[in-house]
Amino acid sequence: MPLNDNREVTPWEVSESLGEGDYLRIAREFGAGIIDNDLRNRLERLAGGTNPFLDQGVFFAHRDLDLVLNDVENGNGFYLYTGRGPSGKMHLGHLLPFMFTRWLQKSFDVNLIIQITDDEKYLFRDLEWKELSEVTRNNILDILSLGFDPQKTHILIDSLNGSTLYRRAVEVSRHINVTLSKAVFGFQDSDNVGKYFFTSIQSVPAFLVSSLLGRNVRCLIPHAIDQDPHFKVSRDVFPKLGYLKPSSIMSKFLPSLKGGGKMSSSDPNSGIFLDDSPQVVRKKIMKYAFSGGRDTAEEQRKYGANPDVDFSFNVYRLIEEDQAKVSRIREDYRTGAMLSGELKTMVAEKISQVLAQLKEKREETVESYEEFLFSEERLIDSFQ
């Protein structure tokens, strides 16, 4: 979907360096709603607690989130669906949105489908199954290390769950033509037909529960805003199939270590890997992390820093449980009372702490891996 100024935001291409104003404009151009204070308060009240991803404005836009909250209040309930296109090692930036999803699952005690779109990577990135199968397993372990509810978490792998997905994707695909795909995703005639079909596959988990149970259950999809075109199409198609439109809660991109748009998996210094040692984390933060500080300590003492563009602060504000402390540090940093070096040292330590916890949990998860994998029976059971 081209923005008015000709920069592109599609699920496969994101222009660099989006600022706050850009995000608001993207949301407006996509036709999404902005999460205002009232809606955020209502969500947090029903969740029984606050969340930094909301309070810090990282999850900032939505479609029909209010309808989800109505269904919480009236006892109909809902379920969560999110996904990952498996590739390379996971960065901290890849994992952060899953932390928010985990919070939603815990707070509302709901089922969650995690779709692993290995077919997407096969079709769009020319990766091969053998490579993808290893990456997929590792990515899943990384995600699960966050501690999702094993009874209510269902990992659906596109290349393996075709009997669930294909038939239902066919239903969706009957309502999507090439003209629409080109307009929404910017495809050309030279693009392969698997790409055109893929959005139908990606839409299935958003009505899968309703399809399996034979009654409508609302689906809430936490995702980065670049995935919105997929679900905008779903929202047009689902009512034609007798299903509810999916609701979305959408995030900005986490800035990459060096600043700019989405983190990249290909550059080892573009992000913090989950298996980076404390030494490596420290080095990356100190050497590469884009700083909102000034060029000299003197200037910073005098003029203060810009926390909003500072990679270290942006990660810190999401992983620190004590949000009052985040506010204090933000203020100190912004006013020049705290220097970049001090901030970076503290954040590097905090990140390494989080990574150590994840690593420990990951080792436990290896054994229970299979329990999380999707089956139609288990999904149906978990709604009984």
Place this chain on the structure above:
Amino acid sequence: MPLNDNREVTPWEVSESLGEGDYLRIAREFGAGIIDNDLRNRLERLAGGTNPFLDQGVFFAHRDLDLVLNDVENGNGFYLYTGRGPSGKMHLGHLLPFMFTRWLQKSFDVNLIIQITDDEKYLFRDLEWKELSEVTRNNILDILSLGFDPQKTHILIDSLNGSTLYRRAVEVSRHINVTLSKAVFGFQDSDNVGKYFFTSIQSVPAFLVSSLLGRNVRCLIPHAIDQDPHFKVSRDVFPKLGYLKPSSIMSKFLPSLKGGGKMSSSDPNSGIFLDDSPQVVRKKIMKYAFSGGRDTAEEQRKYGANPDVDFSFNVYRLIEEDQAKVSRIREDYRTGAMLSGELKTMVAEKISQVLAQLKEKREETVESYEEFLFSEERLIDSFQ
């Protein structure tokens, strides 16, 4: 694929009234080979018997049939794959090609995959699953009533076997773009994306055995010539995936009861249904069957009939075991020694005889239905 004279032959559109010369031209334009006497003799010699579908020129064209016969001779073997887009009740005309496939299976003692493309009907004919599921079951029973080998016959239903099909269709689809699909199938931008993806699904059984066994086994596809565009695309793509090009043996269309091109399921008088009573068969043949005879008995005695365009004779020559008798009758009919009424009476009885046998066998088949359904394990086992 438009013919040079602007008539269309695609898997979904066939111009009416194709004559012998048209078929030869279609084959030539498609780039297929014609089955000459040498090739037919070699096939029948290796099969250990003759077959009317070959001798009468109904299966008349091929791709790489000689390579299949090489693989028979050198002990590598091969397997068969054919399919059916389920719809309505089956006509005798739908079933006849399966008789030829059964002969191939029996003669060479080989495995056979029968793909039921209910997804195709969902996407191209706007049918719904509920309706398709009933039709599918009935069509399968009709096909099985011919008596396929239960150990070596594998019925694959697209909507149910997605876990086998989708992942592999994705592999194929990476090599097919929209430009190619438009050129080969005549699709437009207004066509749904499921249609574009479908040919990849239809191609999977042609390399499925090789994919499951991890070694190449040649596939021979008996099909009506209108399906050739699908497999022509497969032949371009498979080598890129490390698989053998599929071989084909292609038939003309059986003329419809009233003459002209493909039989239609929607007009009850356009063909003989498998559950038609002897009375109905007789009535349809007498009243509707397109005749190659003359307007009056006198003229026919004098000038003779044209057996080649005569529906009754065209069916008879394929279902009569005694091919010497077929030759005698052809000669009598052609020269005027036999009148249309006599021929029709005899053929109606023969057809009712065949239908009665099929009906009996069909009732037995209902109980063993499940045994024929595809599973990856069973397919692999049947090649051990």
